[in-house]
Amino acid sequence: MYRLLRPLLFRVPPETAHDATIRILEHTGRFATRHLLAQxxxxxxxxxxxxxxxxxxxxxxxxxxxxxxxxALEALGFGFAEIGTVTPRAQPGNPPPRLFRIPEARALINRMGFNNEGTDALIARLSAYPRTMPVGVNIGKNRDTPVERAADDYRSAFCAVAPHADYVTVNLSSPNTPGLRSLQEPDMARSLLGMLKEEQRRLAPVLGRHVPLAVKIAPDLDDRAIAALMPVLVAVECDAVIATNTTIQRPFAGPVPFQDEQGGLSGTPLRGLARHVIALLYKGLPATIPIIGVGGIDDADSAWGHLVAGASLIQVYTGLIYKGPRLVTAIVRGLARHVARTGAPDLPAALEIARTRLLSEKSR
Ligand SMILES: Cc1cc2nc3c(=O)[nH]c(=O)nc-3n(C[C@H](O)[C@H](O)[C@H](O)COP(=O)(O)O)c2cc1C
Incomplete structure (x- = not known):
């Protein structure tokens, strides 16, 4: 079905196609989506x-x-979904055009700039959802909040969404909000994440649960910056790391349209950068901090590659635009085949085997 729909969607500007898709999914809901779109x-x-x-x-x-x-996302087969980035107050984002398709590289460049309706609107929808699928909420700061006051926005967004979320992601890595990525610098990260962990502890007895705090990082941190950030993530007892956001690099094999547009690049050209960051984090972080791998996944083999490199779970976005909603089922089926090939009873055991094999191949 998506094979028929994609040429129509690709004939209109990408943001129009995206808005139409969201509207369709919003109105078809779980039942129709399960019957029309998903396996x-x-x-x-x-x-x-x-x-x-x-x-x-x-x-x-x-x-x-x-x-x-x-x-609808639940009906498409996702194991979990992350919504947002949401900011405390609604904001329009950057002026359009701000999203560009690069089909020859199965990539996108975006400079959306956190267009969103704010935490109140998101909470109203989330509290009506029965939470049959775990949902994370990704939080950021408003564009007009100076970076020095970013902590106020993160605190306010965290306290607003935590009661309704299965986990909260602190987005320190969008390239489209000026100054945001400086929050990955170790001292800034320590102070911001330390404050959010305090809020997490304060809220735990009120909510009757500890709302896990994940940190989403950029693929443009070099190895030294990642090495400097990891002890901070450990010290503040961050609950998970999401690697990675989009890149400001342009790792294309040759020239492609829109390559000079400002913004973050996602899709297959990002895959290698994201996997490198996942592998570094896996080597340097204790097993108590799971890694969620994201960037350039568009089939089961690329998902398996991120998992074997160190991720415990994966996320997709751009792959969905090029391959359609059946990608979710295709990835899960292919991963199940990878697991069966190792002879392990489940995914975590299969990953242990595959990682050990990879290590021994490398040391040969
Ligand atoms: C149009 C677009 C908007 C995005 N907006 C956000 C966002 O608001 N917050 C965020 O943390 N990541 C955002 N991302 C990044 C994705 O979550 C993901 O980290 C990145 O696209 C890499 O995965 P992919 O190659 O599967 O797309 C966005 C990506 C795209 C393409």
């Missing part, structure tokens, strides 16, 4: 934050910024 992925259970997800494939932040189509 049923096999079960591939895996743990996250003390829960068991039905599979490790999540929707990455930015697709459903305002939490409009959770029932």
């Amino acid at each position: 049923h992925p096999p079960a591939l259970p895996c743990p996250l934050f003390g829960r068991t997800l039905r599979n490790p494939v999540g929707l990455a932040a930015g697709f459903d910024k305002d939490g409009r189509c959770l029932p």
Whole structure:
């Protein structure tokens, strides 16, 4: 079906196509989506934050910024979804055009700039969702809040969404909000994440649960910057790391249209950068901090590659635009085949085997 729909969607500007897709998913809901668009992925259970997800494939932040189509996303087979980035107050984002397709590289460049309706609107929708699929909420700062006051926005967004979220992601890595990525610098990160962990502890007895805090990082940090950030993530007891956001690099094999547009690049050209960051984090972080791998996944083999490099779960965005909603089922099916090939009983055990094999191949 998507094979027929894609040429129509690709004939209109990418943001128009995106808005139409969100509207369709919002109005078709769970039932129609299950019957019209999706297949049923096999079960591939895996743990996250003390829960068991039905599979490790999540929707990455930015697709459903305002939490409009959770029932439909659940019907598409996702194991979990991350909505947002949401900021405390609604904001329009950057002026269009701000999203560019590069089909020859199965990539996108975006400079959306956190267009969203704010935490109140998101909470109203999220509290009406029965939470049959775990949902993370990705938070950021408003554009007109100076970076020195970023902590106020993160605190306010965290306290607003935490009661309604299965986890909260602190977005320190969007390239489209000036100054945001400086918050990945170790001292800034320590102070911001330390404050949010305090809020997390303060809220735990009120909410009756600890709302896990994930940190989303950029693929443009060099190895030394990642090495400097990791002890901070450990010291503040961050609950997960999401690697990675879009890149400001342009790792194309040759010239492509729109390559000089400002913004973050996603899709297959990002895959290698994201995997490198995942591998560094896996080497340097304790096993108590799971890694969610994202960047350039558009089939089961690329998902398996991120998992073997060190991710416990994966997320997709750009792959969905090029391959359509059946990508979720295709990835879960292919991962189940990878697991079966190792002879392990489940995904975590299969990953242990595959990682050990990879290490021994490398040391040969
Ligand atoms: C149009 C667009 C908007 C995005 N918006 C957000 C966002 O609001 N917050 C965020 O953390 N990541 C955002 N992302 C980044 C994705 O969540 C993901 O990290 C990145 O696209 C790499 O994954 P992919 O190659 O599967 O797309 C956005 C990506 C795209 C393409």
